[in-house]
Amino acid sequence: MQDWHVHSGFCPHGSGRSTEEILLERMEQGATLVGFAEHAPFPEGCIDPSPLRDSAIRAQDVEPYLDEVERLREKYAARCDVRIGFEFDYLPGYETTIQDFIDRYGHRMDHALLSLHCLHDRCVDFSAAEMKRLLDDHFSGNVVLLYHDYYQTLARAIRSPWRFPFPVAIGHFDLVKKFRPDFPIDPAVALEAALPALEALAGRGLTVEINTSGLKKPCQEIYPTRAIIAELQKRGVRLQYGSDTH
Template sequence: MLKDGHIHSPYCPHGTKDSFKEYVEKAITLGFKEISFTEHAPLPSGFIDTTPTQDSGMQMDELQSYFHDISIIQNEYHRHIKINCGLEVDYIEGYEVEIKDFLTSFGPQLDDAILSVHFLKHDNGYDCMDYSPEVFGQMVTIYGSIDALYKKYYDTLLKSVNADLGPFKPKRIGHITLAQKFKKRFPTESRFELEVDNLLLAIKEKGYQLDYNGAGCAKPLCREPYPPLWIIKKAIALDIPLVYGSDAHQVKELAQGIDQMEIIKTS
C-alpha cells in the first residue's frame, strides 16, 4: 500500500495556499492509497518562535478549523483514498510539560502524528536549525563546530524519543537527519554512527516508526533523503517500520524523492 505520511496544507504559515482538494486529487493521481495531513502544530505555550519570520507553526485558534476542513475532505473522498488527520509536533527541550498538555487536549482528534526536532536549546535560548544556511552558520559559531551542532541535534532527538509526552505522544519520529539539510555548505567527516545507533535502538525499544522523508532530495545543499540509505539499512535490520513522507508544502512536491529511496515497508 502506497502511503504518504507527511503532508502539509494551506494552514502551513510558511507553505502555499494549495487546497486540501488539490493535494488529495494529486495524491490519487500518483497512486497513493493513504495520506496523512501533518500540519505544523502550534508551538508550545510560552515558547517564542525564534525564526525571523515567526511562522514555524499554526496558531492555536486555527486548530479546530484545520480539523473541520480535514473532516470535510475525508467524507468527500472516503471511497477513493484514506485521509488521516494529523499534526507534526515539535519537541522542544524544556517544554515537555506544555507539549504533553497540548497532546492531552488535542491528541484524541488525531489519526496520525509525527514528532520532530527543529529547535535546539543552548545557554542563550533556542534556534531553528533548518531555517536557513545563514542561521545554521550562526549556530555553528554558537556551538563551536559543525560536529558539536550535529551532536546536539542527535542528543535532542534522543530526548524526544525518551520524553514522557503522555498517551497521545506521536509514534513516528520525523526526518532524523534534518541536520544535514545544508551539508554541502557545512560538511563534516563524521557519520555520528554511535549517536544514530543509540537513537535507532531507542526507537526500536519504544516501538516507534521512522519518517522516511523525501524532502532532502529536493534541497540543493542536501540532495539525499532524511535519513540516507546507510541508516535505512540499519533501521530495516532492527525491523523499525518506515513510513514514506514527501513533507510536501505544496502540491507539486507530493512524491518528491521517492524515486531515489529504498523500497520501503509501511506499518
C-alpha cells in the first residue's frame, strides 16, 4: 500500500503523537510507501481562517519537520519508502508567496498536495457552524452557489502557473461536502458544480487523491464521490491513495 497523505507530529491540529509513532502506525497498517505531506505555513500577512488558528505548521518548524522526516527515512529505509512533502493551501492572491516557498524548499521535497480548505476567509471543513457562517455571509444560505464558488476556486488553483519540481496531487477534491448532512445538495447538481475543476485538469499532469478520511467525517464517504472518480477516470487522470492520517 502507498499512502501519500500523512501528517506529522508537527501538525498543530494533529493527534499529539510523534512523527515516528505515526510512521510506525502506517507501516503496521501495511504501508510500504509513506508520503508525509505536512500543512505548509500560511504566507506572511495571511491570517489563518481557522477559529483555532491551527491550520498549518509555523514557519520556524519547517526545517525541523524536514530534518525529522529525513532522519526517519534513513532509519526505516529497509522497511518503508518514506517521502517528504507539504500540503499547500490554495489562497487566492498569495500564489507568488506559495511559489517562493516551493522554490526555497523544493530541493528537499519529493511530492506535494494542493488543497482547498477555505473560501472567503472561512474554513469549509472546520465545523458545521463555520460552514453556516460562510453560507450566510457570502451565499445568502444557498449551498449550490457555495459549491460553484468552491470548484471555480479549485479550478483557479489547478490552472495557476505553478513551477513544481516534483509530482503534485489535488487533495480531497470535494472537501466542500464534509458537512453534507447539515447542508444537503442534489448529487447531480454537486457533480455539475465540479465540472470546471474537472475540466481544468486537462493537460496539467496532476494526480487526484482518493482520500479515505471522509469515511470518518459527517459525509461518511471518501473524497471524492464515486461520480467524480468516474469522471476523473474518463479523463485519464491519475489517482493515488491518501489516508490523511494526523
